[in-house]
Amino acid sequence: LTSQKTVDYTVVGGGIAGTILACTLKKKEPLARVILIDDIRQNVSSQVAAGIFNPITGRLMSLTWKANELFQFLMPFYTDLERELDSQFVHPLPIFRILNSVSDQNDWTGQSTHPAYSRFLSEPEIVEMKGIFNPFGCLVIQNGGWLDVPKFLSAVKNSGLEIVSGTLPLSNRESLETGLKNLGIESHAVILCTGYRAAEDGLTGELGWSPVRGELLRIKHADLPADRILNKGCFILPYASGEWLLGATYDHNLTRQQTDKGKEQLLKKFSQIMDGTPEILEHRWGIRPATKDRRPFIGAIEEGIYLFNGFGSKGVSLVPFLAHHFADSLLSDKSWADPETSVFRFSG
Numbered sequence: 651l652t653s654q655k656t657v658d659y660t661v662v663g664g665g666i667a668g669t670i671l672a673c674t675l676k677k678k679e680p681l682a683r684v685i686l687i688d689d690i691r692q693n694v695s696s697q698v699a700a701g702i703f704n705p706i707t708g709r710l711m712s713l714t715w716k717a718n719e720l721f722q723f724l725m726p727f728y729t730d731l732e733r734e735l736d737s738q739f740v741h742p743l744p745i746f747r748i749l750n751s752v753s754d755q756n757d758w759t760g761q762s763t764h765p766a767y768s769r770f771l772s773e774p775e776i777v778e779m780k781g782i783f784n785p786f787g788c789l790v791i792q793n794g795g796w797l798d799v800p801k802f803l804s805a806v807k808n809s810g811l812e813i814v815s816g817t818l819p820l821s822n823r824e825s826l827e828t829g830l831k832n833l834g835i836e837s838h839a840v841i842l843c844t845g846y847r848a849a850e851d852g853l854t855g856e857l858g859w860s861p862v863r864g865e866l867l868r869i870k871h872a873d874l875p876a877d878r879i880l881n882k883g884c885f886i887l888p889y890a891s892g893e894w895l896l897g898a899t900y901d902h903n904l905t906r907q908q909t910d911k912g913k914e915q916l917l918k919k920f921s922q923i924m925d926g927t928p929e930i931l932e933h934r935w936g937i938r939p940a941t942k943d944r945r946p947f948i949g950a951i952e953e954g955i956y957l958f959n960g961f962g963s964k965g966v967s968l969v970p971f972l973a974h975h976f977a978d979s980l981l982s983d984k985s986w987a988d989p990e991t992s993v994f995r996f997s998g
């Protein structure tokens with residue numbers, strides 16, 4: 651007979667969402683009994699992500715949702731953990747957004763002085779970069795960079811978090827309860843942070859998901875810069891000595907493997923930034939847990955069962971700030987009241 655262990659919070663899923671939430675709960679309330687259940691599969695989004703945090707994103711170069719709050723919170727959060735865990739995983743770097751045309755240049759000369767943007771970027775400038783097509787200049791975005799997500803996750807997980815490996819069956823409440831019992835856990839609250847698989851599980855599948863598959867390449871190339879992230883229809887970030895990451899594709903076809911189409915798309919984008927074909931060292935793929943409106947799902951789905959998921963393509967920037975607030979609401983037994991991230995905003 652398995653002996654039962656009683657805990658306050660069971661966090662399910664050890665990607666960036668579950669790991670940061672479990673660690674935040676423990677930090678805020680060291681006496682809280684927290685367990686993280688994870689089944690560590692291949693191609694988990696957090697393990698393949700490039701880890702970029704960028705306040706100005708997308709084709710339209712919009713200021714990301716909650717940019718001010720997120721970006722004030724993010725660097726102290728990761729650098730405090732670096733100090734505490736005696737590890738290095740966060741790499742602040744300027745992001746050079748390469749402009750496409752004179753009209754881009756004109757738009758951004760005005761836009762960049764707008765108070766909402768001026769904190770994050772300077773006016774367009776012509777920056778000479780060896781070998782890089784850059785006739786219309788760049789916007790230099792500040793406060794960006796990248797997080798080595800796998801390194802970060804293993805440092806946090808090795809810092810004393812209690813982890814149980816296993817899959818919790820999530821077709822309905824009964825299967826979850828039986829699953830917990832089989833793992834020997836009795837828990838007051840369960841928080842599901844299961845990534846894109848939430849879209850396929852009975853308990854959470856109908857909420858309004860729109861998962862997006864992504865591919866990226868780890869490449870070698872002689873002439874790329876090591877002190878900045880380049881961005882023009884794709885990103886190129888300096889990953890390790892002589893190696894860069896080139897990504898990422900966005901595809902609603904959820905084929906469970908890397909594809910030639912994805913590789914070709916990325917190499918085409920690369921050729922719009924510079925000449926030459928890079929050597930491909932690795933081809934990664936994963937599925938982003940995105941929702942229909944690209945906002946997360948946070949809050950209770952049933953009594954004692956919560957969701958903290960739906961971070962789409964921005965887990966690195968969204969999770970620390972939202973975990974901080976969600977942990978406060980869990981610890982104070984208050985319900986999560988933000989309508990923008992309500993779990994039932996599509997399903998009523």
Ligand SMILES: Cc1cc2nc3c(=O)[nH]c(=O)nc-3n(C[C@H](O)[C@H](O)[C@H](O)COP(=O)(O)OP(=O)(O)OC[C@H]3O[C@@H](n4cnc5c(N)ncnc54)[C@H](O)[C@@H]3O)c2cc1C
Binds near residue numbers: 700
């Ligand atoms: C190619 C690519 C590039 C990306 N680049 C970036 C980037 O530059 N910047 C950025 O911020 N984001 C990026 N992302 C998105 C980022 O990966 C996600 O936002 C983030 O990783 C989501 O984390 P998560 O913890 O919610 O989910 P996941 O990382 O999917 O983790 C979920 C975990 O739950 C576990 N699990 C699932 N079901 C169960 C169950 N029933 N029982 C037990 N365990 C379970 C899984 O095994 C997994 O470990 C990228 C994604 C892709 C695919």
